[in-house]
Amino acid sequence: QVQLQESGPGLVKPSQTLSLTCTVSGGSISSGDYYWSWIRQPPGKGLEWIGYIYYSGSTYYNPSLKSRVTISVDTSKNQFSLKLSSVTAADTAVYYCARGWVTAAGSFRFDPWGQGTLVTVSS
Amino acid sequence: DIQMTQSPSSLSASVGDRVTITCQASQDISNYLNWYQQKPGKAPKLLIYDASNLETGVPSRFSGSGSGTDFTFTISSLQPEDIATYYCQQYDNLLMYTFGQGTKLEIK
Numbered sequence A: 001q002v003q004l005q006e007s008g009p010g011l012v013k014p015s016q017t018l019s020l021t022c023t024v025s026g027g028s029i030s031s032g033d034y035y036w037s038w039i040r041q042p043p044g045k046g047l048e049w050i051g052y053i054y055y056s057g058s059t060y061y062n063p064s065l066k067s068r069v070t071i072s073v074d075t076s077k078n079q080f081s082l083k084l085s086s087v088t089a090a091d092t093a094v095y096y097c098a099r100g101w102v103t104a105a106g107s108f109r110f111d112p113w114g115q116g117t118l119v120t121v122s123s
Numbered sequence B: 001d002i003q004m005t006q007s008p009s010s011l012s013a014s015v016g017d018r019v020t021i022t023c024q025a026s027q028d029i030s031n032y033l034n035w036y037q038q039k040p041g042k043a044p045k046l047l048i049y050d051a052s053n054l055e056t057g058v059p060s061r062f063s064g065s066g067s068g069t070d071f072t073f074t075i076s077s078l079q080p081e082d083i084a085t086y087y088c089q090q091y092d093n094l095l096m097y098t099f100g101q102g103t104k105l106e107i108k
Helices: none
Strands: A003-007 A018-025 A034-041 A048-054 A059-061 A070-076 A081-086 A092-101 A108-112 A118-120 B004-006 B010-013 B019-025 B033-038 B045-049 B063-069 B070-075 B084-090 B103-107
Touching: A003 A092, A003 A108, A003 B010, A018 A034, A018 A118, A034 A070, A034 A108, A034 B063, A048 A081, A048 A092, A059 A070, A070 A108, A081 A092, A081 B084, A108 B045, B004 B084, B010 B019, B019 B084, B033 B063, B070 B084
Parallel strands: B010 B103
Antiparallel strands: A003 A018, A018 A081, A034 A048, A034 A092, A048 A059, A070 A081, A092 A108, A092 A118, B004 B019, B019 B070, B033 B045, B033 B084, B063 B070, B084 B103
């Protein structure tokens, strides 16, 4: 059973770069047709998809964040990472990593998810 | 970009009530719509996929319907453990994923 776990600093200063890592256990990050994704949720607000790295290494980002986002993968560590540059207080959120995948019947879902990690942007 | 408009934003109902949430897409997304349940402090959990299919292990009181731009999520008989926030999510082109704003469900 695949499990995901986010890690990284819980506090980032304004204008700096937020860096998070998602460690995948119970399966190889490079096997299968998966979209390794980051999704965030500001306190008390809804969910926003940030982007993904496909198992082939290609990436796609939310256009609203594209200029500041980089998602990369380290297959040797079975991890993928998020970097978000030039952060402001508006980037304060719980950040989730999740596996996106398409079933044999053609249905897409985000499953499983990590437990989420709160990142606060403050000086 | 496809926008998802979910309503209501909050809802108060009694145990045993029938509860309905709607989600409207800004363009035709066929049936490429999921419904998730999120309890406080937890990650979202998939309940309904392809607009109307019940995920394995999810109680049958949950259901979904719709296609194109208009979708509905229903709880046939509200239970105390259903208190959560519910989100719709579209996946029309596998390049951009959008969630609705969420519906916070409370017990009256």
